[in-house]
Amino acid sequence: MISVAIDGPSGAGKSTMAKRLAAELGYLYVDTGAMYRAIGLYALRHGVDPKDRPGVEALLPEIQLDVRLEEGSQHIYLNGEDVSAAIRAEEVGMAASGVAANPAVRAFLLDTQRELARSRDVLMDGRDIGTVVLPDATVKIFLTASAEARAERRYKELLEKGEKPDYNTVLADIVRRDEQDSNRATAPLRQAPDAILIDTSNIDAEQSFLLLKQTILSRV
Ligand code: DC
Numbered sequence: 397m398i399s400v401a402i403d404g405p406s407g408a409g410k411s412t413m414a415k416r417l418a419a420e421l422g423y424l425y426v427d428t429g430a431m432y433r434a435i436g437l438y439a440l441r442h443g444v445d446p447k448d449r450p451g452v453e454a455l456l457p458e459i460q461l462d463v464r465l466e467e468g469s470q471h472i473y474l475n476g477e478d479v480s481a482a483i484r485a486e487e488v489g490m491a492a493s494g495v496a497a498n499p500a501v502r503a504f505l506l507d508t509q510r511e512l513a514r515s516r517d518v519l520m521d522g523r524d525i526g527t528v529v530l531p532d533a534t535v536k537i538f539l540t541a542s543a544e545a546r547a548e549r550r551y552k553e554l555l556e557k558g559e560k561p562d563y564n565t566v567l568a569d570i571v572r573r574d575e576q577d578s579n580r581a582t583a584p585l586r587q588a589p590d591a592i593l594i595d596t597s598n599i600d601a602e603q604s605f606l607l608l609k610q611t612i613l614s615r616v
Contacts, residue, residue: 397513397514397515397516397517397518398423398517398518398534398535398616399513399517399518399519399520399530399532399533399534399535400417400423400518400519400520400533400534400535400536400537400612400616401520401521401522401525401526401529401530401533401535401536401537401588401591402414402519402520402521402522402525402537402539402608403521403522403523403524403525403526403527403536403537403538403539403585403587403588403591404523404537404538404539404540404585405540405543405546405570405573405574405577405578405585406489406493406546406570406573406574406577407541407546407547407549407550407570408539408540408541408546408596409539409541409549409596409601409604410521410539411427411429411521412601413539413601413604413605413608414427414519414520414521415427415469416605417519417605417608417609417612418518418519419468420609421517421519421609421612421613422517423516423517423518423519424465424512424516424517424518424519425469425470425518425519425520425521426463426470426509426512426513426518426519426520426521427470427472427521427522428505428509428520428521428522428523428525428529429492429521429522429523430463430470430472430480430483431461431463431472431505431508431509432492432493432495432496432501432505433472433483433484433488433489433491433492434459434461434472434474434479434483435452435455435456435459435461435492435495435501435504435505436483436488436489436490436491436492436493436494436495437474437479437482437483437488437491438455438458438459438474439451439452439455439491439494439495440487440488440491442455445494446490446491446492446493446494446495447494447497449498449500452495452498452500452501453498453500453501456500456501456504458475459474459475459504460473460474460475460476461473461474461505461508462476463508463512486569489573490569490573493573493576493577494576496523496577496580497576497580497581497582498582499581499582502524502528502582502583506528506529509525509529510529510530513529513530520533523577523583523584523585524583524584524585524586526538526587526588526590526591527583527586527588528583531588534615534616535592535611535612535615535616536588536590536591536592537591537592537594537608537611537612538587538588538591538592538593538594539594539596539604539608540593540594540595540596541595541596541597542597543567543570543571543574544567545596545597545598546570547563547566547567547570548563550566550570551563551566554566592611594607594608594611
């Protein structure tokens, strides 16, 4: 089986790139961030602080997550409800970052993630895929960009959605999430020693896509 691991900070374009690459290469796309987001959403809905470790751990036995491929895209079901759209809210991203520091949450998701890669070719994106989830991945990529470049892209996306973002707030949120994800004790965001670094600060989406595709195809 071929497995491609793409890790990197939030807003680096991992999911957009991963989705397109998986479709083009015929691999299953697995968005692991969506799983942390679903747990973050569950905690918010139950009034539990995402950073309250024992509180969130106590919720885990009530959570049934299902990842299904529907019309080529990943849908995530939380106790039977399709939450694929609900998990994209900004506050759910922050809640996901909070629950992701919890070792019980990471252990809860690890088997599901590994199982998905056992029987088919996958392209999986996240923070710890190359370091923890799939340490023997066929290809490992660390996709990054400067915080400013990522904030600018996110700012434009929010404008296009009709929202009224404030650039400095968007940048501050990105910096805070980077800090949380990189400084936690369990499976922090880190480039695996054998991962290829791709920095997209100064290239556009099309150039990034071609570079990633070339990088993968030259190694599988
Ligand atoms: O990629 P994303 O923004 O959807 O991820 C949401 C949060 O989940 C992110 O802040 C960090 C966490 N995460 C993680 O810790 N490990 C992963 N493999 C994927 C996401």
